[in-house]
Amino acid sequence: MIILTFILFLALSANLCLGVIVYFTNRHRRVNQAFLLSAFLMVLWLCANILILNSSEESQAIFHINLASAISSCLPTSFQLLRLAIKFPNASRRQISNRCKYQLLLNFIAVALCFLPAFTESVEFPNPENSINIAKPNYGPAFIFFLIYMLGSIFALSINVIKDRKTLQGSKRLELDFLIFACLSGLVVGIFLGTIVGLITQSANSVPVANAGSVLTVSGIVAYGISVHRILTVSALLQRISAYALVVVFLGIVYYLTFYVASTLFELLGIGLAGPSHFISTLTVAFCMLPARQRFLRATEKIFTPFNIFNVQSVLKEAGEIFQSVTTSAALLQHFYALLSEAYKTDKLHILIKQNNQYVETDISPELKFQLPADNPITSLLKKIHEPISSDHLTRIRQTSEICSAIKSLNCYEVSVAAGIYSKSQIIGLILLAPKNKNQIYDKIEQDTLQILCNQFAVALENARLYTAMQDSKIQNEIMLDQLASGVVVASPNRKITLFNNEAQKITGIGEKNAIGENIAVLPREIHLALEVTLENENGVRNIDATLYPDEDSEDFPKYIRISSAFLFGHDGKPMGALLVFTDITELKALEEQVRRSDQLSSVGTLAAGMAHEIKNPLVTIKTFTQLLPRRYNDEDFRKDFSSLVAHEVERIDGIVNELLSFSKPAKPHLVPMDVQETVDQTLKLIHEQLSQNNIKLKNNCKADKSDIFGDAKLLSQAFINLALNAIDAIGENGTLTVGTLNCAYRFANGDTPDRAVTRKCIRIQITDNGKGIARENLQKIFDPFFTSKSEGTGMGLSVAHGIISEHHGVIEVDSEPGRGTTFYLYMPLLEEKVAG
Template identity: 30%
Template sequence: YHIPYSSLSFVGFLTLCLAIALQPLRHLVQSLADRYFYREPYNYHHTLQQASRIITSTIELKPLLQSIISVIVNTMKAEWGCLFLRDEGNGDFQPEAFEASMEKCLPPPALSDNCATVKALRQGRNLLVREEIERFSEREEDKRVGDELGKLGCDLALPLSVKGQPVGLLLIGPKLSGDPYFQQDLDLLSIVSNQAAMAINNAQLYREVVQIKEYNENILRDMQGGVIAVDAKQHITVFNRAAESITGLRGDDVVGKKVDVLGPDLAKPLVLALNLDRLYFHCERTLSNTKNDALPIMFSTSLLRDAQGRDSGAIMVFSDLSQIKKLEQERNRAERLASVGRLAADLAHEIKTPLVAIKTFAELLPEKFTDAEFQKNFLKVATKEIDRIDSLVSQLCNLARHPPLQCESLDLHSLLEEVLTLLSGQIDGQGIQLVKDYAEYLPSLQGDRDQLKQLFLNLIENGLENMPQGGRLTISTLFENERLENGKYLEVKISDTGSGISSKNLRRIFDPFFTTKEKGTGLGLSICHRIVSDHKGFIEVENNKDGPGVTATVRLPLLPDLLEEDLDAIDSDSQQST
């Protein structure tokens, strides 16, 4: 049986029309089915417990946000839901988690901090229901809120606040059933949103803690200096990569163990900090690493305190000075080589002067050998000039020689009094007014008594020689207990009211053989500079700013006492307490 082509075309056209006409009917049926099937009631208390359990089961922010919005959308059987978090940078609210029951739903855009919905929630409104706003509110602000929610396709908006501060907000689309949100729904959403806000705040704090921890670990890992931290029970808590490199120890092998595993060079300063509050700032010592190499280090220690101000541990920061010491040695070697020429020329000049006098008398000796007066003068001049050469050579040896420091605990005021006693005759003879401006308290100084006595003897003698006709000599002391570059130090100032020194000569006063005195050798201040340098201190000489004269300032660091003695004291105290 053959069907005409025109009949086939008509049937196809009719089928197409029916399909187009039935498409809205299909959507209507689907919508009615959704409303019917999605009206299944939920158990309020069971749902609340389940939501609470899910929300509190994770501390990671991203999974938490997705869990919150999934619980809400699935419980409410909403078309979609979106959770926004406040951007601390610009104050806007960014969509962070989105859940949709229908594929056609897309996440809403970010919400400005100035939009009507956000403003309404920030003003303390706990819930925005679009249906109620559109039907019952005549306020202009609410109309703008209704318009915004309508454009977003949103039925509900809830704030997520902690202690009155917004951390985010929640937008929920219509129910799949088409039903409105009933009071039971709103009560459940309010409770869940409050719990969600607390959970989000905790997750954000946790993330900040993790970020800070990672940031600190990155800093410690990349620091060039070694860092060691111990807790109040002397267990090692931090041992960074640089500490591993300097000491040769592995962090995994020492972290969590007692500080004693580090050896006495590193353990003792930390123990002293914890037990005696003894802190060190930019102190140098030699460290024996795992290869038994003598390694020069510079270290500082500090106490760690908790929120209540109680000691919770100690920290040490140290650095390897090997390269610096090598550079210093090379620089000193170059400086010594450069000074040899100047020293040789100056020494030749100083020795040549008395030799010329002796030579002159020696040339006249054949002619005046029998002259008694000549013999007397020759003996006098030769003896004097030979003594001068001998004194010059002795001082030169003292300058060149670097004897090891014989350090002991010294009372600086007592040492100054000893020097003043030696010079009391010269002070009284010149009619010098002596002024002592001593600090009320000076801690003991670790230093070489003989060398420091020679230092202050030279400086005070210089001051007296600058005032042959009398004047005022002021000696002052000061204890600087500040965390400066060189830590704690004692300061001594010796001031006179003489004629002063020209700025041109001030630059050379520490050079060997440089002097402005007729009878001086020019080695006194050079020796003073060497003594102060050996004690890791500093010396400077400058003209007085408020009058005539010169002030010599000596700063001597408080070298740490022997750590073994301090530890013996700790052990003794612990034994007595037990």
């Protein structure tokens, strides 16, 4: 008796808890209120069953049986109220009661019948000596009317539920399905428990157990159907229950068979302990659990397929195939839209992608486009709960202003389910599904699957965007590379050519097919060596001039190129190869030679104007003696002096003219050992007259002990004169020009071996003026061709000087301060060997 009482007490406690939990889930909802009433009546009915179990006197037993019957007569009425609350969720309690007034009247009569003497005439205690002695009632004539009322109420409830199910849609219809499913399941469980326990005990002791099982089954299923936020459909729930039931039965059989076989073997071995048998059986069940679950789930899915069970596996498999194929954003959206339409059996859905401060529908959706602001109620709720929301299911939970706004917004757009597309905890898009066809709802499985698809889609969309950007960047880079006026070569660390643009093909005469994938040795020697040096030292070279010589049989002229390179590292610091850029400067070289010639002539004109006085003096002397010669021709001493003086002055004029002519002649660099100090001295002589005319003092600080270099005297003279004339122009008048030399060591970045810096002994030539100086913003531009800050001039003087010094493997550095003057330092390598550095 105590065991049966305990079972009933557990059942009524669980039932009471269910009623309270469902009520407070949304206490303003009529369905939740109606369920609380039903749960309370079932609790009272179980309490009456406990009283019957513990009745020891006939009068007590009769009263408790009548009480239990009266309470049970209210249960069909409570289910009618629950049905009406489902059908009319916005109706008041009075309106629902008016619709059920005849049922309430009959219920009142039935309750009255239960307490008539003619309802329970007597009771019997069939087992007075047994501890479990349940009273057996003997019903009177009034019980017949009670039975008619109960059968009629159940029949009327069934008819009303069937009619309502045909007219209701969505969640209302699903809740009615769960009500039907709960009643049928409660009946099955009651019969099953009553029959099994009855067969085992061979008595009526099974009735309390059956009652407890029925009540818990009915309450549990109805509570699930009306209160859970996201629920399964009845068919999906049955499928899962069937699968797990089959798993339990299968594992039970496996455990029993394993235990039987193990026990038999241990007995044959003389081991009488049962522990090892249990251990082996448990291990066997553990290994069989997961495969059995998967197999039975797939088997039951096939069985329940006609009931429109959502096939999660096939949908996720198809989605995986779509997402794994990296494609453009537009194609991905199109495939994803088709997948959702087919999987969720809806003709209307929207995929919105965030753009700026709003969510915009994609172009592939056939429906009328609409937009949502970024702070709309749907998005706000999705950010908070991170799971799909449904207008049908939001009404089940406690209503807040945020939830009410979301429901209103979903209904406004005729949306049944909304899911967020999350990326890095941010909603980058929304998926809105219209109500399903055939008046069905989106259950928990479909919503969970939708969120999984959204999460995978977010990753795929990001990949698609990156792929699209990469393709656009690739096309842009290819176009840019092909349009570049410079040749570009990229080589991998294993010396294979990976990039070879059009200009590189044009300059080298090597086709792309003969270069890509080949060793860098197929390239011209100068380019090959520059790449080899860059790859070997993992350090680039800059502005190295080289000459590409044609084949002996070719009629082409040599090409002059300028090379720069860089070594490439990945984001992880691993070597990626070398990039080499080279430009055809053949035309530039020719133009530079023309400009240099023009600049020479310009310098000659400037010097000639200043040296006219030097030529004029001997001419005046010759003229004077020539005028005196006719009158003093017979004077032998005069003739001797005249011959000597004229020869001397003519030689003097010839020397000046030869210097100008040699300076003005075009010349190509021809580096030979020379004394650069002599060229400096000669330059000072050539500019002497310009210094005198502008009243500029010359300060000679030449202190270098060694001045032998490889050079071209004519070119260096041009460079020195350009720098000196530039300094004279900067001084104007009444200033000082300082020219000096000294020996030092200098680290040349572009010496004879331009791949790395080399420290060499050198001569430093200094040209300093105290003129107006150079503005700081112009210091980086003074050696650019055609750059000048003067109103007159070509702007090529310093550029030509820089080119000449570079051809001599020298370096020009400039130090200037506006208002205080400018100093040019020329570093020229001596003929000595390199020093360590």
